[in-house]
């Protein structure tokens with residue numbers, strides 16, 4: 001007899017995990033956030049954020065200006081310390097940045113005039129893996145080459161990052177994350193400033209990255225394109241409005257709750 005998945009599971013993607021091995025038991029490659037609270041001195045930026053997810057998923061992080069999206073991404077990247085609550089990655093508290101988690105800043109936060117080539121930036125992805133005692137090896141060079149190839153950047157590898165289009169700049173930063181061999185990609189407004197074809201290319205790339213088992217969390221402003229581009233949604237307004245699959249959680253009522261004053 002053919003066994004069918006229960007109805008609520010039927011549309012879920014098969015659980016695959018990037019990087020092979022070690023994803024067969026429950027908290028391998030899982031991210032768990034519990035009652036997270038983050039503030040900047042007297043400004044409370046986030047409170048009561050609680051969700052859990054796993055490799056192979058993509059999450060749209062949605063909320064109005066000032067909702068705390070960038071703050072959450074930075075906290076998940078280990079760049080900001082939580083006041084209270086916890087972030088567990090693969091069952092262990094995330095207390096500082098990990099090479100398994102790559103953070104891609106907002107484009108406006110990057111100094112695009114910094115004198116570095118596409119290849120140079122992608123090579124930087126290897127540094128967290130090297131440690132202070134190990135030299136850049138042929139193995140590192142192969143991983144960089146693969147990242148450049150995957151992101152279709154070989155023809156542009158010697159170009160300065162200042163001389164790239166917006167879509168090419170995004171691809172370069174994602175290639176750096178691939179060179180880092182990151183399991184989790186945290187992206188701050190990756191679609192902003194891209195034209196429609198570049199957005200569609202990036203959305204396709206995201207689907208490929210999650211299909212090969214990476215976890216992707218991206219802050220996003222275009223409410224029209226959440227469905228189709230992401231599996232899950234985390235809607236916040238300093239506190240958490242809802243977390244769940246886009247089809248069931250991203251309802252007009254929840255959106256109004258987050259965006260209406």
Ligand SMILES: Nc1ncnc2c1ncn2[C@@H]1O[C@H](COP(=O)(O)OP(=O)(O)OP(=O)(O)O)[C@@H](O)[C@H]1O
Pocket residue numbers: 040043044045063064065066067068069070071072
């Ligand atoms: N360095 C900082 N010092 C003090 N307050 C800050 C700092 N960075 C952010 N904030 C405040 O924290 C809150 C959350 O900001 P955050 O940038 O995380 O929101 P956001 O959802 O990413 O906003 P946007 O959609 O406008 O980019 C806001 O009230 C903001 O003013």
